């Protein structure tokens with residue numbers, strides 16, 4: 681079964697994560713499929729925007745698949761597994777069309793990173809979000825912390841990354857990470873505008889971001905995450921997650 685699929689609504693590409701039973705955790709297969717879809721969208725001149733969301737009501741994305749990204753990986757193995765999603769997040773962040781993440785449920789770790797790669801984020805009321813990597817003994821593995829500094833104030837980004845707290849949708853909106861709250865996905869922001877308008881506004885937005893500096897910061901963050909991967913704190917946190925139901 682495909683772990684992610686794309687549908688097109690009036691030239692808006694709607695990309696849906698499809699691993700609800702695992703809270704849309706990003707596996708290697710999902711990474712590959714997301715990459716293929718992103719390349720397809722990038723090459724299609726007719727596409728006017730990308731919307732990222734997921735199936736189900738429970739979670740938008742619970743981050744990297746902790747079964748695949750287990751604690752026994754060496755630093756180099758961890759980097760090899762983390763880097764493709766960092767490359768994908770950079771691709772999404774620099775697409776020539778506007779991108780929106782509709783967070784229709786919980787997001788943790790890499791799920792918050794993936795949403796942060798989009799230009800704007802709309803959250804479902806009642807959902808909670810957390811850059812929890814600090815509590816896992818690592819730093820964001822896909823460059824999502826570097827992206828967070830582009831989306832909210834540096835001091836707020838620094839605080840969220842170091843506190844590693846799970847926050848509610850209202851607080852995420854006050855931070856400026858969410859641009860709105862909605863109980864269902866509304867494509868009107870894009871379907872009611874022309875391709876020319878949307879692509880111009882994205883071009884204007886990108887003029888505020890030095891993409892070569894952004895890429896360097898994302899690469900540095902992934903390298904740091906990989907360096908921390910074999911740490912005892914990380915191994916303990918991953919084991920605790922999978923043994924939580926036996927407690």
Ligand SMILES: CC[C@H](C(=O)O)C(=O)SCCNC(=O)CCNC(=O)[C@H](O)C(C)(C)COP(=O)(O)OP(=O)(O)OC[C@H]1O[C@@H](n2cnc3c(N)ncnc32)[C@H](O)[C@@H]1OP(=O)(O)O
Pocket residue numbers: 701702703705738739741742743744745746747749762786787788789790791793812813816818819820821822921
């Ligand atoms: C690659 C590193 C990356 C980064 O930092 O860049 C990361 O993202 S590290 C991973 C960080 N993510 C987490 O720590 C989140 C872990 N998941 C949760 O906190 C919860 O699952 C939550 C809040 C997302 C949803 O809670 P809920 O009670 O609704 O569901 P369950 O916890 O019972 O989970 C259902 C089912 O899904 C499996 N699951 C959930 N998240 C992951 C995951 N990240 N990797 C692998 N599997 C995951 C969970 O084990 C359950 O499976 P089951 O077989 O039914 O027991």
